[in-house]
Amino acid sequence: MRKEKIMNKPKNTRRDFIRHAGAALSMPILVSARALGEQNPEKPALLGGSPTRKEPFPSWPQAEKIDQDLFADSFRRMEWCRLYGDITTTFETTWAEKLGAKYCTGVVNGTSALYAALFALDVGPGDEVLVPPYTFVATVNAVLQQYALPVFVDSDRETMQMDTTKLEDRITDHTRCIMPVHLGGSMANMDNVLAVAKKHSLSVVEDACQAHFAEWHGKKSGTLGDIGCFSFQSTKILPCGEGGAIVSSNEELLDKFHAFQNNGRDRKTGTRHGYQYQGGNLRMTEFQGAVLLGQLNRFEEICRHREENADYLTKLLEDIPGISRAKMHEGCNRNTYYIYMMKYDQEQFGGLPRDKFTNAMNKEGIPIGSGYSRPLNQEPFIEKMLSSNAYKRIYSKERLNRYREMNHCPENDKLCNEGLFMSQTYLLGTRQDVEQIAEAIRKIRAYAHKLIKT
Numbered sequence: 001m002r003k004e005k006i007m008n009k010p011k012n013t014r015r016d017f018i019r020h021a022g023a024a025l026s027m028p029i030l031v032s033a034r035a036l037g038e039q040n041p042e043k044p045a046l047l048g049g050s051p052t053r054k055e056p057f058p059s060w061p062q063a064e065k066i067d068q069d070l071f072a073d074s075f076r077r078m079e080w081c082r083l084y085g086d087i088t089t090t091f092e093t094t095w096a097e098k099l100g101a102k103y104c105t106g107v108v109n110g111t112s113a114l115y116a117a118l119f120a121l122d123v124g125p126g127d128e129v130l131v132p133p134y135t136f137v138a139t140v141n142a143v144l145q146q147y148a149l150p151v152f153v154d155s156d157r158e159t160m161q162m163d164t165t166k167l168e169d170r171i172t173d174h175t176r177c178i179m180p181v182h183l184g185g186s187m188a189n190m191d192n193v194l195a196v197a198k199k200h201s202l203s204v205v206e207d208a209c210q211a212h213f214a215e216w217h218g219k220k221s222g223t224l225g226d227i228g229c230f231s232f233q234s235t236k237i238l239p240c241g242e243g244g245a246i247v248s249s250n251e252e253l254l255d256k257f258h259a260f261q262n263n264g265r266d267r268k269t270g271t272r273h274g275y276q277y278q279g280g281n282l283r284m285t286e287f288q289g290a291v292l293l294g295q296l297n298r299f300e301e302i303c304r305h306r307e308e309n310a311d312y313l314t315k316l317l318e319d320i321p322g323i324s325r326a327k328m329h330e331g332c333n334r335n336t337y338y339i340y341m342m343k344y345d346q347e348q349f350g351g352l353p354r355d356k357f358t359n360a361m362n363k364e365g366i367p368i369g370s371g372y373s374r375p376l377n378q379e380p381f382i383e384k385m386l387s388s389n390a391y392k393r394i395y396s397k398e399r400l401n402r403y404r405e406m407n408h409c410p411e412n413d414k415l416c417n418e419g420l421f422m423s424q425t426y427l428l429g430t431r432q433d434v435e436q437i438a439e440a441i442r443k444i445r446a447y448a449h450k451l452i453k454t
């Protein structure tokens, strides 16, 4: 029996999704209303019909009594900082065990986990790190934070993950590390990543911030490379407001990233022999550890439920031309759907631009976002870093110009115009909820020829 639910925040995802909606650029090819299947008598809400859905989807994050009790207990103990308590340590041991990794260190957030990982691998000025352009900005910022160069590897539009068949084209004498991102709960092709890394003696940091419990050939994401990084920010499927973790099975790396999050203190000897490492303060608090231990109690159960609904939606979408779930690589045997990622084919919707589609879905009571609709490799902050005094001191003019010339990801440019992201919270309810999502899409497709004029 489910326990009492508490502290559910009112959801406000609609505005967020709309905010991220980008304009579709491809030219519409008009398809007749009949071809689109306008047999559906129900009009879309945008054309005066009644919205498919009036109730909100389940809110997120969710908390139950056990979370509140563990949190209150951590508060009452008055050992709020992890230096004085053992709750964070318990979370670290538990998370490592659940993943099948030897070691885990908690940190304040996923971005810090990436910083600590690159520090532990001694990635620094002059080095190049291979990253995907279709990701959250933190992946790239972590590389720039070390004054290294983020070298973008184009995207695979089918899976929306880094196209790992293009990794080798980007390798130079300066390449130190590959940082695949497992986007949306699915996974980048780790067979290719590991093979290329081995061939060229590169380190691998898996950015698994969106892929808790995703699996590649039965192994959990974050445990295949040298280091794996997680985020427990509020929207993540394992949330505690803000939080992160670094996992590894290499003790030497553990020593380094563990020290880094604790101002450089040695993991075993503290400061008895002085500060052995440089570091910052990225320590996870005991409160964060407590909430995560609470959340872990039903994490697997919620994941299973979400995945069942995701499979059902994928099946329903098979009958709707023009919208499909992002493909999964064969090796990915578990997708935990932090985001239900879809591809939108404008032609199949009678030329209806993607932003008009998302607007119509919003009016149906089912807001859907456009994913990463701006190519990250072309964001102004990258050029600002390249033009900064620090970068000009580290890199020759010729090298920076070569970097600029190579910084093109044509497939990703297209992907930015065809992605659709749906929140994982839509998959936490009933099968009827899922049917409504498909119904709204069908309705919009049937009336696309009219919606195009809105």
Ligand SMILES: Cc1ncc(COP(=O)(O)O)c(C=O)c1O
Pocket: 109, 110, 111, 112, 135, 136, 138, 139, 181, 207, 209, 210, 230, 231, 232, 233, 242, 243, 244
């Ligand atoms: C792929 C990816 N990497 C890194 C991060 C950074 O995590 P955090 O927000 O916890 O700093 C995120 C957060 O959304 C992410 O999606």
